[in-house]
Amino acid sequence: MKTFKQILPAFAIMLALGGAFGTYAMNNSGGKGALTNFRGHIKNNPLGTSCTESIMCTDVNGPLCTVNGQPTGTQLWKKNDQNRCVDEIYKIQ
Known part of the structure; x- marks a missing residue:
C-alpha cells in the first residue's frame, strides 16, 4: 500500500x-x-504564370473568392508549388 x-x-x-x-x-x-488565410491572386494570363496579389481568401470550402466578394466578380486563385495561380480558393466566412 x-x-x-x-x-x-x-x-x-x-x-x-x-x-x-x-x-x-x-x-x-x-x-x-x-483555418488557412492568405492573399488571393488575379490571373494575368490563362496559364496563371503571371498574377497580381489581391484580397485575403481561404482554402476552407465555401463560395469562390472574388475581387469584390460577389459571385460575378473576378475570381481569385492560390499560387501552387510551381508559382502558378491555378488553385481555386474561397471567400472567408
Whole structure:
C-alpha cells in the first residue's frame, strides 16, 4: 500500500502532462480544423504564370473568392508549388 501511495502522485503528474501536450498538439496541428488565410491572386494570363496579389481568401470550402466578394466578380486563385495561380480558393466566412 505504501508503494501505491508513492507512485500515485507521479502517475497523476504524468497523466496531466500527457493530456496537456496532446491538447497542444491537436490545436497546432495545421490539419483540417485549422483555418488557412492568405492573399488571393488575379490571373494575368490563362496559364496563371503571371498574377497580381489581391484580397485575403481561404482554402476552407465555401463560395469562390472574388475581387469584390460577389459571385460575378473576378475570381481569385492560390499560387501552387510551381508559382502558378491555378488553385481555386474561397471567400472567408
